[in-house]
Amino acid sequence: MKSILIIGAGQFGIHIAKRMSQLNCEIMAIDSNEERINTILPFVTNAQIGDSTNADFMSSLGIPDFDVCMVTISDSFQDSLETTALLKDLGANKVISRAQNDVQEKFLLRNGADETVYPEKQTAVRLATKEASDDILDVLQLDHNLNIYEVRVPRSWNNRTLAELDIRKKHNLNVIAVRIQNQLVLPMPDMVLNIDDAMLILGNMKDIQKAF
Incomplete structure (x- = not known):
């Protein structure tokens, strides 16, 4: 059973959580928005409201314990980029980040992402x-x-x-x-x-x- 951290509980994050739940993964979801956390809660093992760019908050999650960390933030590329870099600094085993254009994809790969997903492309x-x-x-x-x-x-x-x-x-x-x-x-x-x-x-x- 893989342990997954999903950061960003928008539609993309919810679809990932639903499928990974069906595949019997252990999932934690993080988002700064309480409404989005409530929406994704039925599909995850645990969920927390918090700022993924805050080093103290992220450190408390035990980032190295997750097999994969997925950054699915869609409404702020700055937050996505900072979160990606922070995850790597905190010892994440694997970071997969969502990109919405070619420039974002390049920056994410240069700043800690092991892999990017580019759904629109x-x-x-x-x-x-x-x-x-x-x-x-x-x-x-x-x-x-x-x-x-x-x-x-x-x-x-x-x-x-x-x-x-x-x-x-x-x-x-x-x-x-x-x-x-x-x-x-x-x-x-x-x-x-x-x-x-x-x-x-x-x-x-x-x-x-x-x-x-």
């Missing part, structure tokens, strides 16, 4: 990639080049085996799973593809566009 990239092609059903961005794409099986691949198609050699793409009737199945060389199926493919956008 990630959502925009995902939506644009999906809607740019009828064959791409979804995309999970791993980095700037390598992603996991869920794609429809092309008609030209219908009733052909993965071994016969030799997708890795011909298209520089790796099929990591096949979705058959909403169930993911590990791909085998003798698996016969059907146009009603979908594939999860690891690769870059350039190779995906060539193949589909």
Whole structure:
């Protein structure tokens, strides 16, 4: 069971808390606003009202005891930046901070964040990639080049085996799973593809566009 500190109980923080609660994590939430704390309280193990830029208050929480500290403050970048730096000074094991633009992302990484999340950008990239092609059903961005794409099986691949198609050699793409009737199945060389199926493919956008 992981121990998580969420700093900032806005909508983004609440969504994280809900999901991590379902995953049986131990969660503490911090926010300066009592109303927001009351909203997130049902989804966390503990919650406190306090100023995350106050060193004495943050020290009292035992920051090194948390596996991950998440800074999800959205209404003040100054507070987000100060909190990120303070967490690192207090011995945080891992700090993940929310950014709302490229400049914020750079500053957070330079000032203590081990990782940043950029929801608006990630959502925009995902939506644009999906809607740019009828064959791409979804995309999970791993980095700037390598992603996991869920794609429809092309008609030209219908009733052909993965071994016969030799997708890795011909298209520089790796099929990591096949979705058959909403169930993911590990791909085998003798698996016969059907146009009603979908594939999860690891690769870059350039190779995906060539193949589909």
